[in-house]
Amino acid sequence: MATMIIRAAVLRPQHIEGDPSLSEAIRGLASGAGLVQRLEGRPLRFRRAREAERPAGGLAPEPRDAAFWRALQTRRGATITAERDAPDPYLLSRTATPTAWNSPEDAEAHDGL
Numbered sequence: 001m002a003t004m005i006i007r008a009a010v011l012r013p014q015h016i017e018g019d020p021s022l023s024e025a026i027r028g029l030a031s032g033a034g035l036v037q038r039l040e041g042r043p044l045r046f047r048r049a050r051e052a053e054r055p056a057g058g059l060a061p062e063p064r065d066a067a068f069w070r071a072l073q074t075r076r077g078a079t080i081t082a083e084r085d086a087p088d089p090y091l092l093s094r095t096a097t098p099t100a101w102n103s104p105e106d107a108e109a110h111d112g113l
Contacts, residue, residue, distance in 0.1 A: 001018070001019075001081055001082075001083050002016050002017060002018040002019030002022055002081075002082045002083055003016075003017050003018055003079050003080065003081060003082060004016050004017070004039065004079070004080055004081075004082035005017070005077065005078070005079050006072055006073065006075055006076050006077065006078050006079075006080065007076065007077070008058065009058075009060075009073065010049060010058025010059055010060050011026070011037065011046055011058055011059040011060075011061075012026075012058045012059075013026040013027045016082055017079075019082075019083070019084075022082070022083070022084050025084060026059060029048040029059070030048060031048050031049075032047065032048055033047070033048050034046065034047045034048075034062070035047075035048075035059060035084070036084070036085035037059075037082060037083075037084060037085065038081075038082070038083045038084070038085045039072065039080055039081070039082055040072075040080050040081055041081065042068060043085045044061055044062075044065040044068060044069060045061065045062040045064070045065050046059035046060060046061055046062065046065075047059065047060055047061075047062055
């Protein structure tokens with residue numbers, strides 16, 4: 001699990017420590033794109049601020065999560081837990097191909113379609 005030091009009014013990738021892939025995911029978001037970030041165990045929705053608004057390219061909380069984010073701002077300098085919100089394991093399992101369809105006969109019949 002990563003940690004984050006509360007340093008600014010927006011979430012920036014350089015504030016994330018211990019999870020380089022999470023920092024890269026934040027850096028790679030297009031302007032206006034969203035991300036769910038779990039801070040202190042609570043999922044918060046962030047959106048990439050338009051470059052004109054924030055030259056450093058931070059993520060701003062969506063309005064419904066802004067109050068919790070503002071409450072975290074009172075703890076500037078503190079280190080909190082941070083992780084990318086993972087998809088629901090049940091829903092993820094439902095997208096997998098049934099194992100009955102993984103036979104060599106099925107592969108031969110359907111490969112190339």
